[in-house]
Amino acid sequence: MVGVKSVPSPAISADERSHEVDHPSSQVAHFGAEQPLRLDCGVDLTPFQIAYQTYGELNADRSNAVLICHALTGDQHVANVHPVTGKPGWWETLVGPGRPIDPKHYFIICSNVIGGCMGSTGPASINPATGKVWGLDFPVITIPDMVRAQAMLIDRLGIETLFAVVGGSMGGMQVLQWTAAYPARVFSALAIACSTRHSAQNIAFHELGRQAVMADPDWHGGGYADRGIHPHRGLAVARMAAHITYLSDAALHRKFGRRMQDRDLPTFSFDADFQVESYLRYQGSSFVERFDANSYLYLTRAMDYFDIAADHGGVLAKAFAGIKTRFCVVSFTSDWLFPTSESRALVHALNASSARVSFAEIETDRGHDAFLLDVPEFFDISRAFLQSAGKARGLTGRKDG
Amino acid sequence: MSVQEVLPLNGVTSGAAGQYRVDHLLVAEMVKPGSKVLDVGCGEGDLLQLLETRGIDGRGIELSREGVNRCVAKGLAVVQGDADTDLVNYPDDAFDYVILSQTLQATRQPRVVLENLLRIGRRAIVSFPNFGFWKMRLQLLIGGHMPRTENLPATWYDTANIHFCTIKDFVELCDEINVKMERSVALDLYGRPVPLNLPWWVWNMFGEQAVFLLSRGGGK
Numbered sequence A: 001m002v003g004v005k006s007v008p009s010p011a012i013s014a015d016e017r018s019h020e021v022d023h024p025s026s027q028v029a030h031f032g033a034e035q036p037l038r039l040d041c042g043v044d045l046t047p048f049q050i051a052y053q054t055y056g057e058l059n060a061d062r063s064n065a066v067l068i069c070h071a072l073t074g075d076q077h078v079a080n081v082h083p084v085t086g087k088p089g090w091w092e093t094l095v096g097p098g099r100p101i102d103p104k105h106y107f108i109i110c111s112n113v114i115g116g117c118m119g120s121t122g123p124a125s126i127n128p129a130t131g132k133v134w135g136l137d138f139p140v141i142t143i144p145d146m147v148r149a150q151a152m153l154i155d156r157l158g159i160e161t162l163f164a165v166v167g168g169s170m171g172g173m174q175v176l177q178w179t180a181a182y183p184a185r186v187f188s189a190l191a192i193a194c195s196t197r198h199s200a201q202n203i204a205f206h207e208l209g210r211q212a213v214m215a216d217p218d219w220h221g222g223g224y225a226d227r228g229i230h231p232h233r234g235l236a237v238a239r240m241a242a243h244i245t246y247l248s249d250a251a252l253h254r255k256f257g258r259r260m261q262d263r264d265l266p267t268f269s270f271d272a273d274f275q276v277e278s279y280l281r282y283q284g285s286s287f288v289e290r291f292d293a294n295s296y297l298y299l300t301r302a303m304d305y306f307d308i309a310a311d312h313g314g315v316l317a318k319a320f321a322g323i324k325t326r327f328c329v330v331s332f333t334s335d336w337l338f339p340t341s342e343s344r345a346l347v348h349a350l351n352a353s354s355a356r357v358s359f360a361e362i363e364t365d366r367g368h369d370a371f372l373l374d375v376p377e378f379f380d381i382s383r384a385f386l387q388s389a390g391k392a393r394g395l396t397g398r399k400d401g
Numbered sequence B: 001m002s003v004q005e006v007l008p009l010n011g012v013t014s015g016a017a018g019q020y021r022v023d024h025l026l027v028a029e030m031v032k033p034g035s036k037v038l039d040v041g042c043g044e045g046d047l048l049q050l051l052e053t054r055g056i057d058g059r060g061i062e063l064s065r066e067g068v069n070r071c072v073a074k075g076l077a078v079v080q081g082d083a084d085t086d087l088v089n090y091p092d093d094a095f096d097y098v099i100l101s102q103t104l105q106a107t108r109q110p111r112v113v114l115e116n117l118l119r120i121g122r123r124a125i126v127s128f129p130n131f132g133f134w135k136m137r138l139q140l141l142i143g144g145h146m147p148r149t150e151n152l153p154a155t156w157y158d159t160a161n162i163h164f165c166t167i168k169d170f171v172e173l174c175d176e177i178n179v180k181m182e183r184s185v186a187l188d189l190y191g192r193p194v195p196l197n198l199p200w201w202v203w204n205m206f207g208e209q210a211v212f213l214l215s216r217g218g219g220k
Helices: A014-022 A143-156 A170-181 A200-215 A217-222 A232-246 A249-255 A275-290 A293-305 A340-352 A368-372 A376-393 B022-030 B046-053 B065-073 B083-089 B110-120 B134-143 B167-176 B200-206
Strands: A027-031 A048-055 A065-069 A107-111 A162-168 A186-192 A326-332 A356-362 B036-040 B057-062 B077-080 B095-101 B121-129 B179-187 B209-216
Touching: A027 A143, A048 A143, A065 A143, A065 A170, A107 A143, A143 A170, A143 A293, A162 A170, A162 A376, A170 A186, A170 A293, A186 A376, A200 A217, A200 A232, A200 A293, A217 A232, A217 A293, A232 A275, A232 A293, A232 A368, A249 A275, A326 A340, A326 A368, A326 A376, A340 A356, A340 B077, A340 B083, A356 A376, A356 B057, A356 B065, A376 B065, B022 B046, B022 B095, B022 B121, B022 B179, B022 B209, B036 B046, B036 B110, B046 B057, B057 B065, B057 B083, B065 B077, B083 B110, B095 B110, B110 B121, B110 B167, B110 B209, B134 B200, B167 B179, B167 B200, B167 B209, B179 B200
Parallel strands: A065 A107, A065 A162, A162 A186, A186 A326, A326 A356, A356 B077, B036 B057, B036 B095, B057 B077, B095 B121
Antiparallel strands: A027 A048, A048 A107, B121 B209, B179 B209
């Protein structure tokens, strides 16, 4: 008989995860009936909540606030130990003491996106109208919806203008949406490994991921929460497929090659003989411990719908006409999910709008994931960009190490 | 005459002047403070930094990734791009000045590039090595080989400079495309401006490089 081991069940129970959904171990901003969130789909979402983390202190003239926007599977725990996984913050390479975005200089805010599953209202939250988990009754959200919600949070925090909005991948999309929707509220924008629209190839990969979730019988048309189960197999497969797109052929080859996992010879089975298989299974199973399957559907959908030019008569430059925001756009040579050509199109549009823009392509073989990894050139550029913007903003007493 | 004659330059002390290239100091002197400038082929951003000290809003385009990344790491607004292909993305009159410093000879279509400079900018400042310089002529005439100098050390087969010209050639191109020369300075081997009162052929002979301040000609 051929040995088969499927993706293992998660070590962390659905209960632990779902507790964070409604009662996050973060600060929470509640928005009641008087402040609905106007969604692009036409629905007014109310009430809703946003879970967020802050680091550092807001200065007297409220000019040093930096908003970090997280990527598809990120959350607000950018620079602290994750409450579910116990792992370090997802962007501690960039954010933290001595890092380019240092809480000593900036008031750093990171919120969980609307539609997420770490405390901001999303499909895993309880629908107050029914007392049950929203599931697929949750309205479809967009990147502009996420940003609209963040703007309401920033209002709530009493901040008029953000010194910087920073993000990579889906976070970068939010950065660009911020500049398109609220140009006067963004002094500087650091958009990394992203695009002004989701490409057909990226939509295709997302559809693959969604179909994997929906093909899991435990998904139950999105109603798994009522049954106390989670389609962890389907979600793990979605994550495994997506994870490949975050890497590169060269990075996979360097990291794993054709090396075997804890064995010298093939087992002539479908067990994880190769290290790369074992790695992917690990990525899949650890992801499902902290992420909700429906949330994955909604957030991938939001990215698919993203197209700034389409919202501005098909002309990207119109989205940034007359903008005063200082931009820094960064791409990575081996990123085939958001290739440099996408960043270049953005830069051309910004040039056409006479915006102040820096654009660097960084050479690395680590693929899309490079923005989360230790890439010194990327940090140097981020640091210098923010320092230069800080000088223009009149942020004083900043001495970075 | 010496570098010092380009000075005083606001924001640049005579003590600090030594760290800048002579042609950069000349260019900086031609740009009115407070204006908006695009430096095409900005290298590692030395000129942009000099302009910044004078309160000029400078942007840059650079072909090499290393150059761009060094500029961005200095906090400069520089993007990776090619003078031949990327200038078309800029709207008309986007800048007060567009600078092309020691880059014209490396472009594939110098004429189109020059036309674009004066479309994007109300004025253009162009500097280039003069192939009519006597040492260049001598190398070809006596040595019988393609000229190489301290500033242009590359051999013919690995040089990025594919469109060399003389001062005379450049002036003819400006006439051809109706570009007005507002100011022109030739620098000799020692970086000293060649006296203005001398005739063109002297410039063409003794200028090792030239810097031109250009604007759009009227009519035509």
